[in-house]
Amino acid sequence: MIEVIDKEIKKFLSSIDNINKENLDAILQKFSITISDNLNKGHLTTNVCMIAASILKANPNELAINLKNKLQGIGAFEDVQAAGPGFINITLYRKDFTSTIKTINEEKESYGKSNLGKGQKIQIEFVSANPTGPLHVGHGRGAAYGDAIGRILQATGSFVEKEYYVNDAGRQIDILTASVILKLAKKDINNYFPENAYKGKYIEEIGTKINKTIKLKYDVKSLTKSIPKDPEEEIDQVIANLKSLDNESWVLVKDFSLKEIVESIKNDLNIFNVDFDNWFNESSLGDINQESSEISSSINKLKADGQAYEKDGAIWLNTDISGDDKHRVLIRDNGRTTYFASDVAYHKNKIERGFDKLINVWGADHHGYIKRIEASLEALGSNRNKLIVKLVQFANLFKDGEKVKMSTRSGEFFTLKDLIEDIGADAARFYYLSKQADQHLDFDLDLAKSDSKENIFYYIQYAHARIVSLEEKFVANYPSAGKDVKSIESNSYNECDKLIHEISRYPDVVKKSASSLQPHLIIYYLRDLSQLLHSYYNDNHVLSESEENMKAIVQCLSSVRQVISNGLNLLGISPMNKM
RNA sequence: GCGCCUGUAGCUCAGCUGGAUAGAGCAACUGCCUUCUAAGCAGUGGGUCAGGAGUUCGAAUCUCUUCAGGCGCGCCA
Structure with missing residues (x-):
C-alpha cells in the first residue's frame, strides 16, 4: 500500500505549478511515509506536505487538502484526512491493514529484513582487547554492541565481516x-x-x-x-x-x-554468544626490520608519497588533513615503531581487502585517536569517510546499590565471565544494549536479576513465553483447527488492532536501527510491543472465544511472537519459551 | 587550555537526520488473580525538556553562549 501512496505523492508533486527538478528531488529525499504513532490518526502518515511547503515556501495546509483529495479520489483507502500542521493520515481498508499478520506468518524469521544496505561490504572491528588478561565488563559492552550491529546490518542487506585485532606484539x-x-x-x-x-x-x-x-x-x-x-x-x-x-x-x-x-x-566471547569471522594478529604485519613486511611497506609508501618525514630522529606522519592537533610519530628515535604505526599498516591492510565501509568500535577513551587514523587513511590514498568509529562509553556496575570497583592495578576486577555467570549471557547483552553505546551506562546487577516489571529483559521474555504457552494450549485443544484470520480480517473481532498496528512498524524500526547503528531502538520497540501484548492478554481471555475468533487470534499472536523473536535475535538474545 | 559525552517527572531512562497534547518504568496513592503464567493489567497525581539568546510557519530536537557532571588529551598501548 505504501508503494501506491508513494506513486500518488510523486504524481501530485510533479503536478504542482512552477516546481523545478531541484526542489522536487529535495522533497523526495526528505519526506517519509510512516506507520502512524497512534491508531486514532489512521494507519499511515506522511509529512510530505510540510516538507514541500518549507521548500516551496507554500502553505502546508493547502497542499495537504489538495493531496488528500487526490488520494481519496483513487479509492484505494477507507479514509484520508489532512490533520494538524499538514499531516496526511490514511486509514487503510481492513483487509490491507490486517495483511501484516499473513505476511509475518509467511516470512517468519525473515520478517523485518530488507535491502537497505544494497549488498555493501562492511567490516566491523570490535573488542580487540589486548591479550594480556581476561575480558572485563568494559569489553563486554563493545562485544555486545559490535555483534548486534553486525547482525542488524546483515539483516538489512549488507555483507558483514566481524574482526578481532589481536595485539600480540609489543x-x-x-x-x-x-x-x-x-x-x-x-x-x-x-x-x-x-x-x-x-x-x-x-x-x-x-x-x-x-x-x-x-x-x-x-x-x-x-x-x-x-x-x-x-x-x-x-x-x-x-x-x-x-x-x-x-x-x-x-x-x-x-x-x-x-x-x-x-x-x-x-x-569468554563464545559463552557470550559473540563470534568473529576473523582474528587478525598484529604480529602478521611483521617488523620494521623486515624489508617486505606490511608495516615496512606502509611506512615506505607514506614516505615516498611525502606524507611521512623525518624529524628529531623519528619518523612522523603529517595528520593535518583531518584536523589533528599535531603530527604523530610512526618510528621512534630509538628505531622502534609505535602502536600507531601498526595500526596504520593494519588499516592499509583493511583497505586492500576491499570493504566499502569500515566500522571500528572503540572504547571512548580512544576518541583522541580518531583523527590520526582518519589522516592515515587519506595519506594512504583512501577516503576517511569510509571509516566510521563508534565509541563505546564505559559501563559502571552496581551491586547492592554500590558501584562495583574495577581496578586493574590490584589485578582484581569483575570480568565479563563473572558477569555472565552472575546474570546470564542474554540478560547481560540486553542491558549492555539498552542504552546508546556512546553514553555512560549504569548497569544494575540487582535489577537484571529482579523479577519486577522494572526488569525489561524479563518483561519482554514474559510476553514471548505467554504467547508460546497459549499456542501450545490452542493446538492441544483444537488439533484440527487450521490457519485462518477471517474474523479479524472481516472486523468481527478487532481487539488485536493495536498489536497489528505495532508489528507492522517493525521493519521500519530495524531499518532505523541499522542506519543509525543503534541497537537500543529495537529494545525500546520490543518493550512497547510487549506492553501491548500484556495489556491485550489481561483484557481478553483467548481460549474462551469462539473457535472462529480463536483461530484468528492465535494467528495474530503468533505473528507478535515472531516479531519479538526476530527482534531479540538481532540483539543476539534467545527468546524464552517458558519462564 | 583543547576535544568528546551528558543534563528531560522525586529516581532510572526513551524521544534528538525539527513537526500533531513531551513518553515509559520505579517510587506514592487506588483498583484487578475460583478461567489461557500477577515476572502481569487498569487508573490518579507528578515536567519553566539545566539557564539564556538565535534560526524557523513550528525547537526537547539545529546554532551560539553560560552553568553543572563524566571521560580523554604520550616518541604508552
Missing part, C-alpha cells in the same frame, strides 16, 4: 611474559615482582600450567642487576634481563601465555 606482551616468568620463578628470586607487572590471579594460573614443561634457572642477583628506580624503566630492564639470561624459555613462555589468554578470550 611491550604489553613482553610485560605479560615477564609477569608469568617472575611468578613461576618466585622461589628462586625471593618473590621479586616489579610494581608494573601484571598481578592478576590468571598470571599464576598460566604459570602453573606451563610449569611441567619448562625448567627455569634464574637467580635474583643476575635478574635484578642494575635495575632502575622508575617503575616504567624497571619493567623494561627486567624484560631485557630475562631475554638475555634465557631467551629460549622467554619465547616458550611468551608463546604459551599468549595462546592461553587468546583461548580464554575466545571462550
